[in-house]
Amino acid sequence: MPKTVVLTLRPDVAADARRYEPLAARAAGVAEQDIALLRVVKRSIDARQRQPKIHLTLELYVDREPLPAPVHFDYPQVGNRTEVVVVGSGPAGLFAALRLIERGYRPILLERGKPVLDRKRDVARINRNGAVDPDSNYAFGAGGAGTFSDGKLFTRSKKRGDYNKALQTLVFHGAAEEILYEAHPHIGTDKLPRIITNICRTIENAGGELHFGCRVTGFDLHDGRIVGVRCGEERIAGAAVVLATGHSARNVYETLVHSGIRVEAKPFAMGVRIEHPQLLIDSIQYHCRERGPYLPAASYSLVSQVNGRGVYSFCMCPGGFIVPAMTDAAQSVVNGMSPSQRNSPYANSGLVTEIRLEDFAALRDEWGELAGMRFQQLFEEAARRYGGAAQIAPAQRVADFVAGRASTTLPSTSYLPGIVASRLDRWMPQLVAQRLREGLRMFDRRMHGFVTNEAVLLGVESRTSTPVRIPRDAATLMHPEVRGLFPAGEGAGYAGGIISAALDGERIADAVAAYVGGV
Ligand SMILES: Cc1cc2nc3c(=O)[nH]c(=O)nc-3n(C[C@H](O)[C@H](O)[C@H](O)COP(=O)(O)OP(=O)(O)OC[C@H]3O[C@@H](n4cnc5c(N)ncnc54)[C@H](O)[C@@H]3O)c2cc1C
Incomplete structure (x- = not known):
């Protein structure tokens, strides 16, 4: 049986795998030269304190102990099968x-x-x-x-x-x-x-x-x-x-x-995508001015309830880009992605609210079980009208959105097709705008500085989940x-x-x- 060792290390120490063996040997009470295999089985960051820490769980195999078999997949030939x-x-x-x-x-x-x-x-x-x-x-x-x-x-x-x-x-x-x-x-x-x-x-x-x-x-x-x-x-x-x-x-x-x-109509979620400078998210999450070379771009996950409905961040992409995720040029739909290094200067996330069957009940007579899909489509088409040709997305600074003000300028963004200032809070369904506004206020209480005019909202994040089962x-x-x-x-x-x-x-x-x- 391998020994399990848990190490709590500073980020700069955790970044150097050569340091694990002596530390693990000491923690497990074995001689370093007896270690046949040392492997990480879990790594997590604890950023609750001023100085973030890395928790590492390691499995340590000593000499003459059977080593774990490498994982291999054998896919059989099925050319003449059913x-x-x-x-x-x-x-x-x-x-x-x-x-x-x-x-x-x-x-x-x-x-x-x-x-x-x-x-x-x-x-x-x-x-x-x-x-x-x-x-x-x-x-x-x-x-x-x-x-x-x-x-x-x-x-x-x-x-x-x-x-x-x-x-x-x-x-x-x-x-x-x-x-x-x-x-x-x-x-x-x-x-x-x-x-x-x-x-x-x-x-x-x-x-x-x-x-x-x-x-x-x-x-x-x-x-x-x-x-x-x-x-x-x-x-x-x-x-x-x-x-x-x-x-x-x-x-x-x-x-x-x-x-x-x-098929059956089902509840789903929709809203907008929010983008901050990554430096700002790092400083909030890691309690520092700069995260330095040993910590990854910081992320967040926020959830709250507004009038009994969920408002939450979704698919957060640290060091990422906002992308045009429409399947038809008549829609404006955005989503997020990141490269493996998560090294863009932006942090984006979906910011969405629950949509229940009663929210699109007015469309049921005409659209039946596809009413939620139609509600989603109308949202995307409105965003396209208030955005622009060539997938320019409608956008509003976050503090302006919360205060119900127009944005006269916009910050830089990772969204390549470009953005145009728009009163998102005016044209999106009021039930969505109100819940997002209130949700943002709550998030700002949890992550101080989250609501800022350095951050921007882009429309719309509509494809988080299916409106049809x-x-x-x-x-x-x-x-x-x-x-x-x-x-x-x-x-x-x-x-x-x-x-x-x-x-x-x-x-x-x-x-x-x-x-x-x-x-
Ligand atoms: C930009 C972006 C970023 C995302 N980031 C993440 C992430 O970081 N982590 C995560 O867990 N999820 C992420 N998601 C969500 C994730 O991609 C989906 O949840 C997942 O791909 C769903 O898998 P699926 O196989 O059910 O459907 P899909 O991935 O949607 O695949 C369906 C496939 O069916 C094909 N198809 C559709 N209609 C037809 C047809 N009539 N005939 C033939 N083929 C058809 C489509 O072309 C498509 O390839 C992201 C989504 C997007 C758009």
């Missing part, structure tokens, strides 16, 4: 495909967008001249919405084994080993594309298929069972269909409704009325974030195996 259609190559679709291979099924993965390299060019074009390809953008294409992101890997999942396996799968495909032990692991947008490409390669090498540029436009149903999907004129058959198309695929929800397949039976995880249809991931309403979507994809693949094995 085919399962997987729609969408986001984390849910990719992890469903990998798990199907492990279970001996052949995934046929259909993705409306492009492979990573081509997608990179389309994403650059949105930033350069505002041209949005509706099939290839920050939401759509290889790897889904997570490819150009911060790559934070948090989950509230209680199943540690699944979580560790998901992280190990990412490491196996090229992620840095640190994600296995960091308390708040993240990958970074500069590293994610290669990992996604490697996962796609694993699927193809095992005999699975990947079809890019294949937008699913219809479902083939027979006698209450799905037998395949349509991409334009082409029909693609499979023993089951995993539908993992993410929360931005509005046409998928519409196609489901038109095909008579039940595709129901599934609790036991079989299939759609209750369509046998063989397995809704998965964030778009189906069962996940939020890269890891939870990936874990849901794996779970769905196991449910598919149980169904197909018994068909």
